[in-house]
Amino acid sequence: MTITTDPGEETAAAPVRRRRRWPHVLLWIAAAGWAVFAVWRLFGPDRPWAAVVALAYTPYVLAASLAPIIVALLLRAGRALTLLLLTAMALVAVVAPRGIATTPPSVDGPELVVMTANLRVGGGDVATLEELIRENGVDVLSVQEVTAEGLEALRRHVAPLLPYEVVQVGQAAGGTGIYSRFPLTEREPVDGMFHMPRATLEVPGAAPVDFTAVHPASPHAPERMVEWRRDLAALPSADRNGAVRILAGDFNATLDHRSLRDLIDTGYTDAADATGTGLIGTWRPVGGVKGLAPPVALDRVLVDERVAVRDVSVHAVEDSDHRAVVVVLGLPGAE
Secondary structure (H helix, E strand, O other): OOOOOOHHHHHHHHHHHHHHHHHHHHHHHHHHHHHHHHHHHHHOOOOOHHHHHHHOOHHHHHHHOHHHHHHHHHHOOHHHHHHHHHHHHHHHHHHHHHHOEOOOOOOOOOEEEEEEEEOOOOOOOHHHHHHHHHHHOOOEEEEEOOOHHHHHHHHHHOOOOOOEEEEEOOOOOOOEEEEEOOOEEEEEEEOOOOOEEEEEEOOOOEOOEEEEEEOOOOOOOHHHHHHHHHHHHHOOOOOOOOOEEEEEEEOOOOOOOHHHHHHHOOOEEEHHHHEOOOOOOOEOOOOOHHHHOOOEOOEEEEEEOOOEEEEEEEEEOOOOOEEEEEEEEEOOEOO
């Protein structure tokens, strides 16, 4: 018996097959995109500019990967699901530890409370900093984007509490300062696009502390990439056999940028990462469409591995696009 097929039925079935295929094609495109991102985060350099911007949002990329995983489950797309799960596992491996506290080293010296704050081109409310210093018992402040007007406000509100200072005022976002409860000896500053002053901090009962107020160039545009990488590379490496080092400021980089990880790998501990608070964002753009972006962690305190990190807290600063970070440290005792 001969069975014939109506040509019209085959013609009608073809569009149906194509419609069924498109969700799988789109899913594979998404899976490939997530996989490329994960590989770049694990092994790629801090370039090109678009990758640097995207890497700053790695925790959000991880969270968003749940959507294609659900789609793959619904479509029963086994191979795409496998790729997506492997990608998610890779990102979890680098992101999740930031929410897990680690055991600090034992120290026999005094406590030191460090704060870093960015004044957004001098416009941040310095009275808020005064309140935070009083409430948290801050001993040393790293402050960025200090203008001439901002310096006057700092001397009214901050200097009476932290009388020792090393400040370099600059144009627009270029000024940076250190204010301390304890004596400071100015050192050669770190060379960078913005001022990055450096000083030796003399804390009673502790070994001398080499303190740097950090503010490298921002990679906000492709033409700033060279300065950004250069400034991060210029920051002092940890020195296990030298002075205790603390870097505090607006690093304009997250833990997902290789340039910052390379610095940390010289022997530093990221305070937020060590206390399980590394996923708290400290900066977000303001105004227009950019203001819709979620916060990322740019402001941080790095300490060498001989220092114990005991607590980290994040605080809003009125009229600034950055939040202040307060870190409680335990220092090695004086020899």
